[in-house]
Ligand SMILES: *[C@@H]1O[C@H](CO)[C@@H](O)[C@H](O)[C@H]1NC(C)=O
């Protein structure tokens with residue numbers, strides 16, 4: 233994602249550069265990185281049925297009518313289930329329905345499972361989104377100086393977390409945020425849909441994410457992260473709706489994802505200017521496979537911007553259609569404007 237506007241042609245050449253860099257990395261790395269690759273293939277994740285305890289959101293007063301706030305129900309359910317962290321872990325099931333909610337925090341040894349007809353609807357009330365400090369490797373929020381709205385699904389200092397479903401949906405209802413952002417009405421940086429910080433063994437799979445207020449999936453300062461089978465959709469004109477942004481992460485695998493959004497499909501990051509340099513945490517050992525991307529105005533895979541902590545060992549293989557051209561961009565733009 234860019235903090236400034238560049239002409240389409242230079243954005244395109246930036247993408248070409250990014251792809252060339254990736255190819256170079258693939259071809260010039262030797263034995264050492266083949267080892268890293270093996271490690272990547274070996275880490276195992278908790279399957280859906282692996283938790284000893286489970287509960288449904290409905291048991292905690294959740295109402296899936298699309299208008300009742302479920303923020304308290306989510307937090308009550310997860311607080312309750314967190315007692316099983318060292319007793320086989322727990323799964324929270326979200327049944328069919330439209331579950332309006334503000335932000336909630338995850339716990340360790342935990343699975344959030346969305347039924348295929350479950351939709352999490354992100355609240356548009358700013359009061360439902362606590363404000364947290366800027367990331368230390370950025371020193372400020374990206375949209376504004378100072379704080380940032382916490383992400384819809386947030387976790388920090390966790391281990392063994394699965395966010396999954398049978399292709400259930402997380403709807404960021406981003407339109408209002410995009411308008412406020414464009415008019416300069418926001419006091420804080422917009423929220424993301426999923427942010428996991430300082431964590432390990434994270435799996436985000438088999439979900440559809442639509443209309444995020446800003447970035448969609450943001451693992452940061454984390455390791456052993458698998459993002460698999462995710463569909464990400466947002467208008468190609470929506471501001472900064474990047475797909476997946478691994479940021480100062482080690483050992484990340486992104487597979488079988490389909491992304492159409494208003495910014496880079498994947499943007500590899502590691503902090504901003506002096507803050508990123510001082511924090512000094514690169515993104516390394518990143519594998520991207522079978523990505524389908526439509527990103528008419530931005531990159532398929534961008535290395536940066538905001539990569540001041542460095543980027544090492546990125547492999548991108550077996551692309552399915554890489555669609556990024558001006559003609560298609562104009563067509564999508566025209567269709568969106570006609571709506
Ligand atoms: C979620 O975690 C953040 C950061 O640790 C914290 O500021 C916030 O208050 C937590 N939210 C709840 C509901 O506990």
Ligand SMILES: *[C@@H]1O[C@H](CO)[C@@H](O)[C@H](O)[C@H]1NC(C)=O
Nearest residue numbers: 368388389390429430431453
């Ligand atoms: C989370 O981990 C980071 C890095 O180890 C540490 O600085 C921070 O204090 C931890 N936060 C909490 C809430 O434990």
Ligand SMILES: *[C@@H]1O[C@H](CO)[C@@H](O)[C@H](O)[C@H]1NC(C)=O
Nearest residue numbers: 398399400439440461463490
């Ligand atoms: C998941 O849902 C999205 C949106 O409806 C759809 O485009 C995609 O094909 C579905 N994926 C799978 C694996 O069924």
Ligand SMILES: *[C@@H]1O[C@H](CO)[C@@H](O)[C@H](O)[C@H]1NC(C)=O
Nearest residue numbers: 280396397435437438460461
């Ligand atoms: C995602 O769904 C596919 C098809 O239903 C299934 O084979 C796969 O195990 C699921 N992946 C994860 C990581 O849950």
